[in-house]
Amino acid sequence: MSATHQLSPVARLEQKTVVDLIGKGKRVDDRGTLDYRPTTIMLGVVEKANGSAQVYLGKTKVLAGVKIQPGTPFPDTPDEGILTVNAEFVPLASPTFEAGPPDENSIELARVVDRGIRESKAIDLKKLCIEPGKKVFMIFVDVYVLDHDGNLIDAAAMAALGALVNAKMHEFRVEKGEPVYLEEMMPVPMQNYPVSITTAKVDSVTVLDPCLEEEQVMSCRLTVTTGKDDNICAMQKGGLGFLTPDEIKQIVSTSISKAKDLRAKILSNVK
């Protein structure tokens, strides 16, 4: 389980081409180093879910669904709803994905997406309390990776945000500690819109939104999640390489400005 991922033979053959191109400031799919792939977001694709969103990031395809149901709060936050993010890497998405319990990659993905939503206080969890210490609403965000062409974190974060914005729940009033559902629907109380931007380091060049070929040759990646006030709310470095402090600062400021554009795009899609 802890063995470091080995490159497939094809990836090893492509490696030099990808690295050489990036060294010249070009990329395998003709993008500039700071260009994001074309992004499509479709909302409400699964009717049985409270909310859902399907995101295409280039050829990467991720579906997120939201389910909301009552449950018991955590003892340390008795008056707050509960957020749970889970990620499934389905075997049809990539030759390297296998069925079975979540491995560390899918756990990392889920936890990075979770951190972005939680730390930016995207959901007003206090509004999801039914009876303090007894009953609150639990929001389950399940992310399905349907096609893996690199940068799953950004795609998953976008899908999760889209699904949450899209989610509707019954309005309720509380009677004897139990929720009584009303006819009207209400959105999930959102107060922030976190957006993740992942940058990969290939050789000594940093490229935004790595595709699969680039992820296979990158030395490491850095994900920066920012909220609507441009504050950084979550970060995660991944991969075996390293970054200098100056590179990190550079990546952070590019990520903040890119996140702004992307957030505007996501929200315009929603409305």
Next chain:
Amino acid sequence: MAPFSTDDRKSPAPSRRELELSKVIREALEPAIMSEYFPRSTIDIFIEVLQADAGTRCAGITAAALALADAGIPMRELVAGCAAGKVDGKVVLDLSDVEDKQGEADLPVALMPKSNVVCLLQMDGSLTEDEFKQALDMATDACRRIYEMQRDALRQKYHVVKDEAEKEEEAEVKA
């Protein structure tokens, strides 16, 4: 993590959090190890947290790097870890448990000090870009100080070995 290491008892089975930490710690240490000398072999590193007072992943990395060096495994350099964060609106170094829970942000960093490169970086909470830069500088400075301590600890060990060898030699000469 030991079941008694936290405020509420923790199940001894590895949680999702620990699985993620294992991954980022492995990715922080592996670049320092000259694994090319160990084809077809595995190096297992086990970190046991006996008492968690925040900063466990940084302490774990600092200790694991030393343990690797102590085991005589060839390394490019040591790895030192330290966290910075924000408490009460102030950027501070090395949060304690209460500061971590009540504070606004936590930024664990691990550094390879000689080449000045960051090999672990995570963040949660809320920081502006300037606060982040300040916190990163504070954490990397602290890592350099911890690195000095790591080096002293390693040297100390060989001082002890050398002293004992000299004593034995003296005893032999006398006999």
